[in-house]
Amino acid sequence: MLDYFLMFLAVLALLSIVFEEVTHINKAKTTLFLGCLAWMLLFINAGTEQPRINHHLEENLLEIAILWLFLMSTMTFVAYLNAQGVIQAAIQKIFPAKIGQRKLMLAIAGFALLLSSFCDNVTATLVSLALLQSFNLPLDTRIKTAVLVIFSVNSGGVALITGDVTTLMIFLDGHVQITQLLLLFVPAFISVAVLAVLLSLGVQGEVTTEQTKHQFSRLEIIISLIFIGTIGATMALNILYGVPPVLTFLTGLSTMFLVGRLLNKDTERPAMLDYIRRIEYDTLLFFLGILLLVGMLKEIGVLNMLADAYAQYDPSMSSYFAGVGSALVDNVPLTAALLKAQPDLSVAQWLALTYAVGVGGSLLVIGSAAGIIAMSKMSELTFMSYLKYAPALLVAYTLGYLITMWLSNSLIAVTG
Template identity: 30%
Template sequence: MEHEAINLATTWVGWASLAVFVIAYYFIATEEKYEINKSKPALFAGTFMFMLIGIYYAINGLNPEAVHDELEHLILEISEIFFFLLVAMTFIETLLERGVFDLMKYKLVSKGYTYKKLFWLTGFLAFFISPVADNLTTALILSTVLFTIDKKNLAFLVPGAINIVVAANAGGAWSPFGDITTLMSWTAGKGEFVDFLFLFPASVVGWVVTAFLLSLSVPAGEPPFDGATEKKPIVLDGGMAVVYLGILTIVIAVLGHTFFHFPAMWGMMFGLAILKLYSFQLKRSGKNSFNIYVNMEKVENDTLLFFFGILSAVGALHFLGFLEYIHHLYDLVGPTASNVGVGFLSAIVDNVPVMSAILKASPQMDIAQWMLVTMTAGIGGSLISFGSAAGVGVMGKLRGIYTFGAHMKHSWTILVGYIISIIIWYVQFEIMGLY
């Protein structure tokens, strides 16, 4: 039996929790300045806010079952996302360890492509890899590729990095597991797998428009490459098999969630089991095998713990009653205007907590509007460098090159693409009804 929570937004615990959230978010947004990774303040806020709620309930003699019920529901919700990402990141780390991505780097830089062609190729790869590998992982891999191509040419690196972030976020917007925000929407039951695919036209055209505008600032010429010293990397045993197992794992997760109503992470964990069995088979056959646990050590635990902390913190704000104001906003200005505004808010605050808050508030919207907010939260996060996990990741990878200031010089190109995406969504969903 679930117990109804009390609205505590205007009590001392409400204001104290809100203050903890705001202070924590300040340190999350300024992690480069204070050199503190974002998981620390997020995890502290998420856990401490519920402790404050527990103290308030104890002091006032309230029934703690309401807090217990909320935490049980939150743990279930977070674990689905946590384990899904853990498996996806383990597959990526295994592919890195097998040398699959090293080979991809070599093939790109050894062809003698111009800077402009490399700009379009890395963006194209980001757009089509992120729907499977998620936008953060994709952006980290391709920003590494970008830096490998030419470490000093800022006129190429800056627009190239922005292009990768925008492409990864746009590509992730039309896949249920391409972005944390879409994964959250999918697991929350706001759309079926195929519903997200209808966002492809808006996502791809918006990215292409931004990429074209960015490409105008990419220099002519081609990067240096010495075929005599740079040897072709060798993919270790089973590297390509891991690629196919990764695809199979995604297919199993989708089919299991669609037809059997399993959580998506259940199919992912089954895929992890297959990967472990494959590594055992490689070892038994005398080939160069890999150790899953060694690869797991390289997973971005900072990212996983950040999501745990921030989703917990938003859960606490929901329990306290703050997210009721979202309902009022949607009622006041309407769903379309509100969902377009979510994109701008995502750029400032980060799209994960914004989407989490929308899902917790769960305003009454049809499937077209849920797809709109999924798209705007994902693509809108690109407007500012730290508005998405992909942007934050690339800022860390290309430290001193891809910065807040460098991004903002080109942010107008992203805004144009964002507006184009919304126009296409409106024509497709609202006028033509093609979804």
């Protein structure tokens, strides 16, 4: 009976996000409350299982803490670069002062796709959204482009182990090789291009950016280089020595603070530590609530039930619907449950599963870290405004999945 009530709380949390515009209650508050309540009920009814429940809660909180610290580090960098106008100035040097809205949507999608292939989804989303918000786009076009950014970021991460955690998990489990994963960039690129075309239908007109002369200070240049260097070091150290990304980013952040203290002699400018206060803590609290609820679902065996259901059907269909399911359940524990179930899959089927769990979360705005960040950064992007584009997202996801199956089967058959 308790398990059913806990699942009801998870559904209630989802409804609170869906109807946020009606209730006017911040989703961070409702998800955090329901996530904490769910775990408290688990403890109250634990009996002799209390030590096990406590251990699993500590594991859940450790995962959340790592994500929190990583988000805090990345968002502080972006907050500084935004406040100083560095991102806006860099964009003005890359993009023309006047550009067609359709071309801009395609350019931003391509930028997000490439960036997310080489760095984490959080950084790629924040930088891509900063790029989007630097243009004075109409509301409808701005929402469409944000939807495109989320899908592009999730798509770009599937082809390299540096881009998506689930891709890395499947690779480390020995099911695919790096050269085989590179095949996924083809369906990722095609599906993003198709979605960009679908969303840009009817979009007309040009958009301009305010051209301002920005004289880069020595401090701004150095911190920009620290940020870029931190992204590169995160990938290199993780691949070569297994250094957790959060540790590298915290090192980069502390370097930023030290450099700022040494070079920032102007007492009228804010101290570097002040930029931590400028990040969106609503985003962090929302993550906390969502991941507590996902941890609860894992604790009561819902994810294992999904893994058992996966094994009962044809892997090609199961992987497709596993991707759809990742729009409701965090793809990391879902992938972990599937790996634990040890399904008997061919390399082509493992590649299809990798694409599905990496991209499927894009179908709903709450289905991926990119979507949650975007929803928290853009007040106009809500569950319902995103849901409006679910048909186009489903078409792009399905097309990408089918291309993945065809391409991987064809090439693996040729190479033996």
